Amino acid sequence: MLKDEKAIVVFSGGQDSTTCLFWALQQFKEVEAVTFDYNQRHSLEIECAKNIANELGVKHHILDMSLLNQLAPNALTRSDIEVKEGEEGELPSTFVPGRNLLFLTFAGVLACQVGAKHLVTGVCETDFSGYPDCRDIFIKSLNVTLNLSMDDNFVIHTPLMWLNKAETWALADELDAFEFVREKTLTCYNGVISDGCGECPACVLRKRGLDDFLSGRF
Template sequence: MKQEKAVVVFSGGQDSTTCLFWAMKQFKEVEAVTFDYNQRHRLEIDCAKQIADELGIKHHILDMSLLNQLAPNALTRDDIAVSDGEEGELPSTFVPGRNLLFLSFAGVLASQVGAKHIITGVCETDFSGYPDCRDIFIKSLNVTLNLSMDQPFVIHTPLMWMNKAEAWGMADELDVLEFVRNKTLTCYNGIMADGCGDCPACKLRRKGLDDYLSQKVKN
């Protein structure tokens, strides 16, 4: 039996799109929220809108441009190169406070639309070291959200303990692997589907897909 209403934090990328399809299976009613923080590639927002329109999902786009002012990084500045973290440092793509703010505002939206469930595609397995993708952060914020609004929200993280191959496996189980592969945007260089193939996001995505497809053939 499907549960009640949910809000999905939705970027139009592989992980959040997989989570959107997961939510559509789990909940009676689903709405999506995308945050506009003047990210490097506006195509990300267009992609999220196109997917929501195609699936008939009510889609909210919220202005979070203040985050761009406060947290300059490779996802908000053209003059900052995309690079992996070295010697224990975080990658240049880490946006300080992003998931804290996104999930907090998703909670406010959920309260307004009568949803008790919030879904996000964060993951502690293939997470590039981002501290705001960790399970302990999500659990802590869940408690804080509930206390701040005196409501029983539940934050769901379907991909938390999955690597990218397993995330592709979930998309396949939901019968949407080709949709996720061809209609999402994960690439840091703003190229749809399989992307540029060179940036860290594309390499992670491609390796996960290759690993999953090779496992599938063996089985």
């Protein structure tokens, strides 16, 4: 327990980051959340994050990251690019190059300003769709780089790193947040809150994990 410490949660309003927010609220004395606006496919994502932070009484920062949209055209930044999984070893069309690198770096700058030593992110190497910036080795490397760049001692926490989606649902349940996460988060690539559209890759992964959790297959 780090009840005397302060943390910044990288927060999108989705299943994973909301579970991490509940986790952080149990672990730390003070928690703030940061959401990045990169003109993502659905502005509803930012509204969803705002609403959740407000309901939980968490101070919420929204930072402009529109340059990322300009630099990295993909299915999350362009409505005319189809959402599809990677084929023959390629990354999914939803991969945003540099996203977690930039998000965690700017979260570190924010943490420096508000006196937080802990950064929390929902990246996961178990169900990571092949995204290279969700790997544990990347997080450890960036943690060292952040500390060297600002001559500080940040700790990046990844509560979901080795959990599959069923185990992530189980963690939400342990945190007494299962119904909240299920009903109020936005994971769907088509912008449908709660259980989503049921067809996009994010919804399929979320539902498979939910079904496994509810049936005890995890």
